[in-house]
Amino acid sequence: MLKVDSIENGIVLDHIKAGKAMEIYHQLNLDHVSSSVAIIKNVKSQVMGLKDIIKINDVFDLNLDLLGYIDTNITVNIIKDNKILEKKKLDLPNEIHSIIKCKNPRCITSIEQELEHIFTLADKEKGIYRCYYCEEKAAK
Amino acid sequence: MKHLIDPMDLSVKEIDDILKLSEDIIANRETYSSICRGKKLATLFFEPSTRTRLSFEAAMLELGGSVIGFSSADSSSAAKGESVADTARTIEKYADIIAMRHPKEGSSKVASLHVNIPVINAGDGGHNHPTQTLTDLLTIYEIKHRLHSLTVGFCGDLKFGRTVHSLIKALSRYDNIKIILISPDELKIPSYIREEVLQKNNIPFVETTDLENSIADLDVLYMTRVQRERFFNEADYIRLKDSYILNLQKLNHAKEDLSILHPLPRVNEISTEVDHDPRAKYFEQVEYGKFVRMALMLKLLNLK
Numbered sequence: 001m002l003k004v005d006s007i008e009n010g011i012v013l014d015h016i017k018a019g020k021a022m023e024i025y026h027q028l029n030l031d032h033v034s035s036s037v038a039i040i041k042n043v044k045s046q047v048m049g050l051k052d053i054i055k056i057n058d059v060f061d062l063n064l065d066l067l068g069y070i071d072t073n074i075t076v077n078i079i080k081d082n083k084i085l086e087k088k089k090l091d092l093p094n095e096i097h098s099i100i101k102c103k104n105p106r107c108i109t110s111i112e113q114e115l116e117h118i119f120t121l122a123d124k125e126k127g128i129y130r131c132y133y134c135e136e137k138a139a140k
Numbered sequence: 141m142k143h144l145i146d147p148m149d150l151s152v153k154e155i156d157d158i159l160k161l162s163e164d165i166i167a168n169r170e171t172y173s174s175i176c177r178g179k180k181l182a183t184l185f186f187e188p189s190t191r192t193r194l195s196f197e198a199a200m201l202e203l204g205g206s207v208i209g210f211s212s213a214d215s216s217s218a219a220k221g222e223s224v225a226d227t228a229r230t231i232e233k234y235a236d237i238i239a240m241r242h243p244k245e246g247s248s249k250v251a252s253l254h255v256n257i258p259v260i261n262a263g264d265g266g267h268n269h270p271t272q273t274l275t276d277l278l279t280i281y282e283i284k285h286r287l288h289s290l291t292v293g294f295c296g297d298l299k300f301g302r303t304v305h306s307l308i309k310a311l312s313r314y315d316n317i318k319i320i321l322i323s324p325d326e327l328k329i330p331s332y333i334r335e336e337v338l339q340k341n342n343i344p345f346v347e348t349t350d351l352e353n354s355i356a357d358l359d360v361l362y363m364t365r366v367q368r369e370r371f372f373n374e375a376d377y378i379r380l381k382d383s384y385i386l387n388l389q390k391l392n393h394a395k396e397d398l399s400i401l402h403p404l405p406r407v408n409e410i411s412t413e414v415d416h417d418p419r420a421k422y423f424e425q426v427e428y429g430k431f432v433r434m435a436l437m438l439k440l441l442n443l444k
Contacts, residue, residue: 104245106243106244106245106265106266106267107244107245107246108224108242108244108245108246108247108249108250108264109246110244111244112223112224112225112250114223115250122336123336131246132246132249133245133246133247133249133250134244134245134246134264134265134267135245135246135267136245137332
């Protein structure tokens with residue numbers, strides 16, 4: 001198996017659906033992080049079959065709302081002195097700001113560029129988000 | 141209640157209060173004739189709508205207030221590229237309450253976020269039109285004396301018809317409501333109304349393409365226009381616009397106490413021969429619209 005050094009202080013995003021790591025890397029703007037970031041793809045997992053992992057050699061405030069919106073099954077491990085300090089469980093956020101854009105051509109956001117794109121959780125069971133302004137369903 | 145943007149912003153109790161106040165206004169019009177003296181309504185109509193705008197204006201004038209505003213985007217600063225938020229903030233300095241119509245969905249919501257005076261959504265594209273819903277509820281209430289235990293048919297454009305969506309949502313909160321949805325396949329109700337409103341609230345409903353065979357069960361028939369402006373394709377509009385025309389022959393199958401409603405304007409979906417039938421209530425509905433807007437403005441202005 002491919003060996004990637006364990007991190008002393010940082011964040012490990014585990015249980016990412018296989019093939020999704022690069023997308024999450026970009027959505028979290030990890031390309032702007034100066035410390036080392038490892039993307040490990042297609043790791044064998046008893047539960048998931050295959051999974052992706054992202055290891056970040058730095059501790060900072062992650063956008064947990066964004067991660068929760070992408071996939072609540074991702075686990076966020078905060079590592080300090082080579083030990084797991086905290087395991088964060090993700091939940092679907094009630095509101096998401098400036099993460100996705102409303103695609104409804106009739107929405108006010110389509111003509112007023114400075115309006116913040118906000119989506120609210122309309123159905124927690126089904127994970128349905130709707131535009132705060134026009135109520136159009138978010139396309140995942 | 142600070143603004144009215146979505147008909148579901150109102151609780152059943154608030155709707156009940158507005159309907160009761162409307163009834164009191166109808167019974168005691170003189171008492172209310174100067175209650176809004178010194179108050180100004182701004183009608184911000186970024187797209188034309190003679191009926192709704194005049195209903196709001198007549199409502200405010202009957203309450204003794206006055207009216208300012210514009211009736212198309214061409215005659216407003218929107219033509220110069222001003223944002224909805226800036227227009228609302230400016231008008232706030234001139235008026236006590238805003239009624240706004242705009243072609244884009246969510247526009248009234250944006251306005252309401254930037255002002256401290258009440259904003260009433262007078263129609264935001266194909267999205268919401270809450271004062272039409274209040275009008276429809278008052279009409280049904282005044283004629284049937286109840287908003288529960290009714291079989292309500294909706295006919296015509298159920299896909300784009302925002303008045304239909306809003307009224308279904310509003311009625312779904314009352315007991316023993318049955319809904320019959322009559323439309324061509326191309327204009328069926330959106331899936332979110334079916335799933336998130338009707339099924340979620342366990343409202344019995346039937347979808348059919350046949351008006352004639354459905355009409356006998358109905359207490360209320362809500363007819364709608366197949367609107368040209370909702371179609372991207374002219375050929376589709378021409379093919380579908382005459383699909384469901386109500387005439388006296390179809391009404392032969394209906395109950396004696398059926399109430400026929402229509403948000404108007406009508407094109408040809410209700411034959412003019414129906415106008416003289418006592419079951420035709422759509423012109424009464426227009427007047428109820430004025431009374432319910434009077435009641436709503438009094439509530440929002442905290443004058444009642």
